[in-house]
Each structure stands twice: as C-alpha cells, then as structure tokens.
Amino acid sequence: MANQVMPNLLLKRAFLTPDRPAIQFKNETYSFKEVYEKSYQIAGQLIHLGLTKGDYAGVLLSNHAETAFIYLAFQLLDIKAVILNNRLTAEEIAWQLTDSKAVVLITETAFACKYEEIYKALPELTVTSKEELFSADFIEPIITEEINLDDVCTVMYTSGTTGHPKGVLQTYGNHWWSAVGSALNLGLSEKDCWLCVVPMFHISGYSILIRSIVYGMRMVIQDTFNEKEIIKAIQNEKVTIMSVVSTMLIRIEAELGDNKLPEEFRCMLLGGGPASKTLLENCMVKGIPVFQTYGMTETASQIVTLSPEYSLSKLGSAGKPLFPSQLKIMDPNGEEARGKTAGEIIVKGPNVTIGYLNREEESSEKIVNGWFSTGDIGYLDEDGFLYVLDRRSDLIISGGENVYPAEVEGVLTSHPDIVDAGVIGVEDENWGEVPIAFLTTKTEIDKDKISTFCLQKLAKYKVPKQLYIIDQIPRNAAKKILRRELRQYLKELKRQDCN
Amino acid sequence: MANQVMPNLLLKRAFLTPDRPAIQFKNETYSFKEVYEKSYQIAGQLIHLGLTKGDYAGVLLSNHAETAFIYLAFQLLDIKAVILNNRLTAEEIAWQLTDSKAVVLITETAFACKYEEIYKALPELTVTSKEELFSADFIEPIITEEINLDDVCTVMYTSGTTGHPKGVLQTYGNHWWSAVGSALNLGLSEKDCWLCVVPMFHISGYSILIRSIVYGMRMVIQDTFNEKEIIKAIQNEKVTIMSVVSTMLIRIEAELGDNKLPEEFRCMLLGGGPASKTLLENCMVKGIPVFQTYGMTETASQIVTLSPEYSLSKLGSAGKPLFPSQLKIMDPNGEEARGKTAGEIIVKGPNVTIGYLNREEESSEKIVNGWFSTGDIGYLDEDGFLYVLDRRSDLIISGGENVYPAEVEGVLTSHPDIVDAGVIGVEDENWGEVPIAFLTTKTEIDKDKISTFCLQKLAKYKVPKQLYIIDQIPRNAAKKILRRELRQYLKELKRQDCN
Structure with missing residues (x-):
C-alpha cells in the first residue's frame, strides 16, 4: 500500500524548487513558492465556504493564473474538482453539477449571466465567483500532505457518442503517470517552458499544469488563441513546448509565412483529432517540430505519442503508447487484430481512468480487465505505430467498403480553396451509405472541379456524393466535428428543398 | 490493482526505440533491439537450465555487457536475481545463496576458483558459468509481458549491526520509481549517456541499467576503474552523467590537473558515503558538476539528491528527497527533530524496500508505517536540505563498499585463539576508510595467520589492515562495544609510536 502514497504535488514542488518560475500569465510570473502561497490562501477561503x-x-x-491556483487549492484540501467546460450552456452545466452531486460552484464574474441561470436551476447550490472567494475570510487550512494515487482528483465530462455526458474520474495517479509517461518520451530540460492556450478545463490544459508542478517547469498561460500573439509569446517567453489542435496549427503555420520558430522551440504537441497530411508536410518544410499524439479525457491526455526520432519517417502516425501504457487493436469479433487490419483501439495503463462517476455499469462495459475501449478506429503498421482513422460512430460503410470521414476531410482541406470540411454518411439505396461533405471555402468554388480533385486522390467510393457550402463546420470545444449537427443541417436543407 | 501493472521494461523499450544505442562495452555497442535479442536468447537458455x-x-x-543481458533475461522471465558481490569470499557467497534459497548460480569462468569452492559447499546447487550458459540449448521462452510493480525483481545483501547479512528485497516498483525520481531531478535529454564504472552488482550500477532501459538512454560500462581511462571515455564516448564514490572522484580530480571535462558532461553523481569539503571545493573550482546524493541498497539507489540550482549554495548537503520520497529526522525519543537538531534519518517512498528476504521480524522493526529507519545520522538545515553526519555510527565505508564491524568481529571471534574482537574504521588516503581490529586472545597469536584466516572468510576490503592485541575489549553494561574508547586507544598507541 505504501507504493500508492506520494507527497502532495504542489507542497513537494514548492519545497524542492521554491524559487523557480512556475506560472506566467500576462505580465505576472509566479514562482512555485508564490503559487503555493496563493493556493494555500485560497484553500483557507474554500474552507470558510x-x-x-x-x-x-x-x-x-477561463484560462488564468488564478484558475491554476484554485485547481491547486482543491488538491491541497483533497477536494475533487468537477471541471466544467465554459462553452457549455447553463442548462448543460447544471446537468453536470447535479449528476456529480457537487456541493459548491466556483466561477468568475465574466460568466455572471451563465451562473445566475445555473443558480436559478439549482437554488440549493452554493455559487461563488472567484472575486468573492478571494475577499472571503480565511480559516487556517489543514493541508493534505500525502495524496493517495488511487484517489479521485478531478472529474471531466465527455459526451461520448450517445446519450448524456458522463463524468470521467481522473485520479492523482492518472495525472501523475501521464506526466511521467510524457517526460520519458519528450525528455525534460531545465529550460523547458510549456505554452498553454488550450483550455485549462480540458485535460489538454489541466495536464500542462500537472506537468509544471511535477517537473518544476514554467508554464505560460494564454486566455485566447491568436496566432500572432502565440508566435510572439513563443519567441519572447522562450517557450519550448506547446499543445495544439489542428485548427490552431493551421493558423500558426499560415501566419509564420517564411519565418521560423526559434530553435529552442522543440515540440509542437498536436492532439485533439486527426491532422491532414498536407498540414504535417507543410510543418515539416518549415521546421515546425510536430509530435502527433492521441489521447482523450479518459487517458488523462496523451497515451500515444510519436517519438522524436520517428517524426519524419512515420509522418501521420500518432506513434506508440507511452512507456507505462499499452494498446491493442480489436477486430469486430473481439480478437486482437493483426497485420495492418483496422479495428477498435483499446488501451490500458496507470493513466487510464478508473471509470465514470456514479456509472458502474457503463464503466464496467468500457473497462474490462484494465483495458479501456476507446471507440476509436485505428490500425498498427508493421513497426507497431498507431494510425488513428476515426471515431467508430462516424464510420461510413458504403457497398461493404469502409469510408473514414477523417481521411476524406483531409483530402478536401488539402484543396487550396477549401478552409474546413466535415463528412458524414447518408443512406443510399444502392450502397447502403454514401459520404457527403460540408465545406467552408475561401472563394466561390466549382463543385465539379472539387469532385475531380477528390477522384484523383481517393477511391471512387470514398468521394463525397454531395458538397454543401456552409458558414462554419460545427465543432465542440475540443475541436472535434459535431457530426450530429451536420446531419441536422442536412435534414433542414432537404425540408427546404421540399417546400 | 491495474495501477500496479506495467509492460516488461526491456520489452517496452525495445519496442519504443529499437534502434537507439543502449549499451556500450569496450568496442561494442548494442541497440535496444539487440539488447532485447541477446536477453531473449539467454532467457531461452535459462529455461533450459x-x-x-x-x-x-x-x-x-563482473561489469560487462553480458551481465546486463543476463540481468535483463531474468526480468524477461520474472526470475528474482540474488545479485552477489564478486569481492566476497566463497564462504560469504555460499551463505547468501543458502539464505536466499537460490536454485541456480550463474557466474563466469573468471571466478572459477571461487565457484568451485561454492559448489563444494553447496553440492546440490546448479552452478553454471555464463560461457557454458551461452552455448547451452535454447527453449523458446515465455516472456513476462507485464510486470507487477509490487513483485520482487532483485535481492542484494547488506550486513547490519548484528553480524549476518540480510537480503534486501527490491521490487520492480522500487527500481522504476527510483529511475523516475532521478529523472525528475536531473532532467532527461536525448543526448544523455551514463557511465557505469561502479559495480553492476551494487545498486549504484544496477540502477544505471534500469535508467538506461526506462529512459531509452545509452550507458557505457567499464569493468575497471582507471582515472585516465575514465576521463578518456567521458571525452570520447560523449558521456553526460557518471556515478562515483569519493575515492574515484579524488583520483579523477587529481588526474584532470588543469584540464576540464567536456561541457556536455553535466552530472557527477557522488554517492556511497561522505565527501570532504576540500574535494567538493576543488571540483567546484574545476567546474566538475558534482551532485551529492544519499542512498542505499534499501532505497534502490538515490533517495536524496542536490538539485542543480543548489549545487553551489548548499555545498556539502545531500539535498532534498526526490519527488516521490519523503524524509524525517528523529530524535532519540522517537519524536521528529526540529531546527537543525541531528538525529536518525528515516525515509519513505515507493523506492524504499518492502523488507528483508525471509526476515519478517527485522523487516517490521526497520519499517514502520512505510518509514524505513536508515540508522544514519543527519540534520536538516533551515531550508530543509539534508546534511548526513555519520553513516550508522559504526559503519565503515572503504572505497565505496560498506564494511560492517559486527560481521568482521564475528569472523575474528570464530578463530579458536581469539576471545573477543572490536573493529573500527580509520582514515585512509586511498580508500577513505579502512577497518582495523582490537583483539583479546587466549595465547600469543601470529597476526599474519589471522589475516590469512580472515581472507578465507571475508572479502578483502573487509579484512582489518591492522590488528592490536589488548587486555579487554571495552563494552558497556549491555555488552555493546564502546568504539569511541577503541578510537581513544588508537590515538594513545599512535602517540606512543611518536615518542
């Protein structure tokens, strides 16, 4: 049992390297000692609550140094943080608060409209803005000096493919091992500094905070994504690593033009879904050190990442599972797939969730003997590198052939006139299903020419049978395409056609 | 329970980065893939045994690439390695083999005299040289693909106060966490290469092998210590880190003269006992980046190491406990010592042994609620940095090897002409310390014969360099030897010599 126990992360880090810079936000930099003092103060105010x-x-x-202090104050007290996506509606948030039986909501005045509505829906909930909290009385807190790696640290909700969102339980151990697994892959230097512009309410951002504490590493927090500002921050703040999703990387790559990122910048960690080969190739040409990665809320961020030495030779692959973790591809019969056969990706490791909050049945369906079924589709190449093809629910089967929307979207967005694309399957008398595409474009386009373009790059059965131009491809906060909404658009379009 | 499980270390590393250089010995370099293949081959031959x-x-x-392959073959099969100090006598080794109930002994022809004697003492033991093993038949082995961090990986014997050595149980988790704790302190670079000239049968050497596998890092093995060769190896092989004991560092520092080590060499990890302030200051002047550390067999190597940023300001300190570990100083009343009060050092963490093999009582005396009593004396300064004052009051450290007076006294008093014996350490220019003995005897004795007697039963470094015959060994009421008084005798003897 002794193996499960560890010093409280922030307490230990502040003791080990109190004077190192820890968190930078706008013009303020806080050392680990200052982060501890701030978090300790907040812990005393939370007790008062x-x-x-x-x-x-x-x-x-929202993304802010104070958000880090609040998260860490929760850890000091061993209070479990139900971390809410601030892009959700009040109704969605109220649902998650109820589901998790949260007793308090800490928020900020910027979300006043939202939290007043939440309060109306849940009048028994204590709702406090951080501004109120920071001026509250202080009661000397009793700090949890030792954490148990098996204890829950955070809960983040994911929607999954069907039904209501589920609260993913993330233990201290999940976060710890995720940080360690990442360091063993990417290395760890005194000079490292990780830029966090991904949301801190997502595991992508929260995991940067954990790494900062575990590694003793500086993190720079930004509250909005602006490619110009990001490039400036990388240069001025001596950033060495950054987490991005495709859409961010596309904008950074375009903004860079003929310029290069500084040599010290050593890792552009690209997650949150598939990336087009064109983008990866463009980055390669410009010397942007892209490390593709695959992970999810249930794996406390990365579980598969491409090692530095394979970033060129295995372009397009998400890599191999991090040291402590394992991965298999399962065929539809529940057997391990061999060769390059595509199938469901299942994962195991100390960074994998212990299950969903208050959902034992779903948890034991998704996690069998430690193996978590991701629902995603991928295959392993001859060297064991993972290529993620798509989310299983999105799989389009046309005339017995599998069509993976991400692949089609990758081709579409490689066309110079197309900005973004979303592909779904629609019923078809002849083929069962056929793919169709929604596009956002730079200029007016000739649909026939696009189809010809696709036919040059894709087997015929993969080419979208219809192209619809829309203003924006609907994506969630993690930048995943909301295909349900695309289906909804289609229904409306057809209804209009009938009239 | 899933948290305790990990991929087999070598299997995983060979999968992740097969082509990286792993182990270098003399003119051979083996990639991780080759290390795996060699170890796999040996595993199949061990099965045949x-x-x-x-x-x-x-x-x-002895230190050799093949030693690494054999250790790793053991891990592939999940066979527990009782790792024997090759400086011990046949009698000492036979005792440890019996105590650990080892079923086989793998050795090398260089130790033929020794192992033939062992075989005589233990005729039922299967004794095989590696040379025989490597030409043995091969049976396709079943590799342990997953290890359990709670399972025993290795056993290394240490003597205590009471004479007989005890087998320290080191789990996979102890080794894993030790490697991780070290990386979080020292950082981890693709360019790292760790020079191993400390014995691989000690935790200092074995832990370098573990780090090589866990980090994907090159290690250079040397079989003998020669300061000229070491400096050459650091330069030619682009070594960045090296583990040393004081006696080695003294010789390296002297040999360097006005020269400097290459800039890439970033860490001289100094363990295995106290270092003089003069040595540390000399190294500082020459830019040798010394990192003092404190650890022992029971903590699977380092547990306290000085962070880079304090190597100057806290010169002489062993540092702070590594991230996953904890430390306290206890006063004689069993209370935690405060201020700069000296007391016994006790430690806790996932790298700390689960106990001694087949010695439940002694284990539960030494480990209480996860806290292991080291027996060493130290204090913490106002910033929490550890200063080790004395290794267990009676422990003698000679050239990095521990000499336990009780063990030597046990051998001396087993001689028919010796009534009582008391052993202490005295300063020695070459070895730091060497043991000397005071004896009371039945008759007149021939000192040379006593030395020969000792050499049959004790490793050479344990044999007293001087024997003094006195009337009575000073003991307290509890019959404990008063070593202070022996030291006093010695001073007086020397004073008489001068007159």
Missing part, C-alpha cells in the same frame, strides 16, 4: 476533504465541487473558469 | 518464473537465482558476475 464549508468545503471539506472528499467533497465534489464544480469549477467554471 | 530449469529455471521458472518466480525462482530465486544467484548471479556472480
């Missing part, structure tokens, strides 16, 4: 060890409490915040 | 998962087997080898 009536929170105690083991409680679940909601956090609805 | 009749070894099976869970067995304990002795290993008596």
